[in-house]
Amino acid sequence: MLDAPVSGGAAAARAGTLAIMVGGRDSAVTRARPILSCYAAAIVHIGPNGAGQVAKACNQICTIVNQLGAAEAMLLAERAGVDPSRVKDVLMAGFGASRMLDLQAPKMIARDFDGKVESRLHYKDIQIVLALAESLGLRLPASAAAAAVLDALQQRGGGKQDSAAVFDVLGRP
Numbered sequence: 129m130l131d132a133p134v135s136g137g138a139a140a141a142r143a144g145t146l147a148i149m150v151g152g153r154d155s156a157v158t159r160a161r162p163i164l165s166c167y168a169a170a171i172v173h174i175g176p177n178g179a180g181q182v183a184k185a186c187n188q189i190c191t192i193v194n195q196l197g198a199a200e201a202m203l204l205a206e207r208a209g210v211d212p213s214r215v216k217d218v219l220m221a222g223f224g225a226s227r228m229l230d231l232q233a234p235k236m237i238a239r240d241f242d243g244k245v246e247s248r249l250h251y252k253d254i255q256i257v258l259a260l261a262e263s264l265g266l267r268l269p270a271s272a273a274a275a276a277v278l279d280a281l282q283q284r285g286g287g288k289q290d291s292a293a294v295f296d297v298l299g300r301p
Contacts, residue, residue, distance in 0.1 A: 129152060129156065129177060130150055130151060130152035130156050130157065130160055130177070130180070131150070131151040131152065131177055131178060131179075131180040131181050132148050132149065132150045132151070132152075132160075132164065132180050133148070133149050133180050133181060133183070133184035134146040134147065134148050134149075134168070135147045135149070135184070135187050135191075137244065137245060138244070139244075140169075141167060144166065144167045144168070144169070145168070145169040146167055146168045146169065146170075147168065147169065147170040147172070148164050148168045148170065148171045148172070148180075149172055149174050149179075149180040149183035149184055149187070150164070150171060150172065150173045150174060150179075150180050151173075151174055151175060151176060151177045151178050151179035151180035151181065151182075151183075152173075152176065152177050152180075153176070153177075154173070157171075157173045182260070184253075185253075185256060185257045185260050188250070188253040188254060188256070188257055189254075189257055189268070189270075189271050191228060191250070192250050192253065192254050192271070192274045192278070192291070193270045193271060193274050194226045194227075194228040194229070195228045195232055195250075195274075195291055195292070195294060196270075196273065196274045196277060196294055197226075197228075197229075198226070198228050198229040198232050198233050198236065199232070199236055199292070199294045199295040199298050200298060201215065201216075201219065201224070201229070201233075202215070202216065202233050202236045202237060202295060203236075203295060203298050203299055206237075206299075212233070212236075212237050213233075213234075213237055216229060216230075216233040216234070216237070232291070232292045235290060235292035235295075236292050236295035239295075239296070240290075240292070241286070241289040241290045241292055241293040241296065242289070242290060243288055243289055243290035243291075244290055245290060245291050246287060246288050246289065246290070246291070247278060247281050247282065247286055247287055247288075247289050247290065247291045247293055247294070248282065248287035248288065249291075250278055250291045251275070251278040251279065251281070251282050251287070254271055254274055254275045254278060255275065257271050258271060258272065258275055274294075277294050277297050277298065278291075278294065280297045281293055281294055281296075281297045284297070
């Protein structure tokens with residue numbers, strides 16, 4: 129048995145370029161690798177059973193917290209009267225660059241929240257992260273802040289909207 133969560137979304141699944149985080153015995157990973165490679169560009173054996181799920185939780189922290197940072201940056205630029213598209217472009221050339229900024233900022237700027245990744249899925253994932261952290265005696269303040277914003281989006285009926293809609297929650301508290 130393996131736990132093998134993925135990252136990359138529907139487009140990567142269709143293209144066969146998902147990243148797979150695998151937990152399980154070496155022999156099981158070796159046996160499953162040819163099948164997993166049919167839909168993955170990266171297959172990383174993280175450790176024993178359960179380790180793949182931990183890696184997925186870590187992935188979701190980076191994804192969801194970065195998305196919230198992108199939303200805050202775009203909102204700040206917009207409210208300050210600065211072109212958020214230009215701010216996004218310059219951020220992508222420096223240390224502020226991230227895949228989430230690159231993918232989500234254009235949706236935020238255009239207020240295009242028709243979902244590629246429905247916010248309800250990120251909300252579910254961040255709750256898993258927080259439960260795992262609590263079980264380990266950890267406090268994750270950035271993840272907790274992201275969870276609160278995603279919760280507000282769910283309360284507004286935005287569960288089927290793209291997670292970029294966190295921008296709208298920040299802009300209209």
